[in-house]
Amino acid sequence: MGRPRAFDEDEVVRAAVTLFAGRAYDSVSVDDLVHHLGVHRNSLYKVFGSKRGLYLAALRHHLEHQLAPLIARGAVEPGPGIDLLLLAMAERAPADAEVAALVDHALHDLDDALGGPSATATLLGLRLRARATP
Template sequence: MGRGAGKPSVDDLVSHLGVHRNSLYKTFGSKRGLYLAALKWSLEHEVAGLVERVTAAGGHTEKTHDVLADAVTGTELDLVLLAAVERAPVDAEVAQVVGEAFAALDRAVGGVGHTGENGDARAAHAVATPLLIGLRTQVRSGTADAKITRAGVALAQRLGRP
């Protein structure tokens, strides 16, 4: 694309999407409108799907691990992750959507698990979303190694129940 993968021009969008410029502007108003629509769609479909799978795992260690492993290696968090780093610091509306995505993940993780040996599951739940985002970032960057698997297993064990 003309301005690099991170900043496509309207001409790039029109060409790659196969739509007319007027259709793009009528539907989304601007490139930012298109971006916000895509981000909100990701929250409503991809993040919501992950939240549903975490909830459905019911805190069972193996099921929770499988859901988290899929989230770490899959792409469903990527747009939210990129928005958190690139646009949220300079765009309040993007920050709000990203915050909603993280809050949804926090609520899902907070609803599963057991108290563990020390009786305090809140500490594990408080780090679950940041750990998930961090692990996904490492995988996406190509720098992931075996510690990703160990971290995912540890998180699932802490959040889950046998």
């Protein structure tokens, strides 16, 4: 029988959302995850399998629990609430088919909510510009 988990998986996933949304996948090392999330490396690998596994859990959580409610309320704005989607779209989707599928689904939901791809592109462009401007 294994030892009980010493951390709350949902809490770790939520913290990973914040970390990946702020710094992007390639800028976050496993050491960063261990340090910022307070999870031992072995525990991280046992529960999530890899950095990518944790990233996918964080992206799914973000899309389902943060972005979807904003879309449902018609409250999507070019603020930090779309950062992980924005970074996933630009950084990971071109290199990872699973991320691309998740992003594509979210973009279609945004298109439907905002009135089409042009409105979605404007929203994402405004957020990208805000992130790039000091």
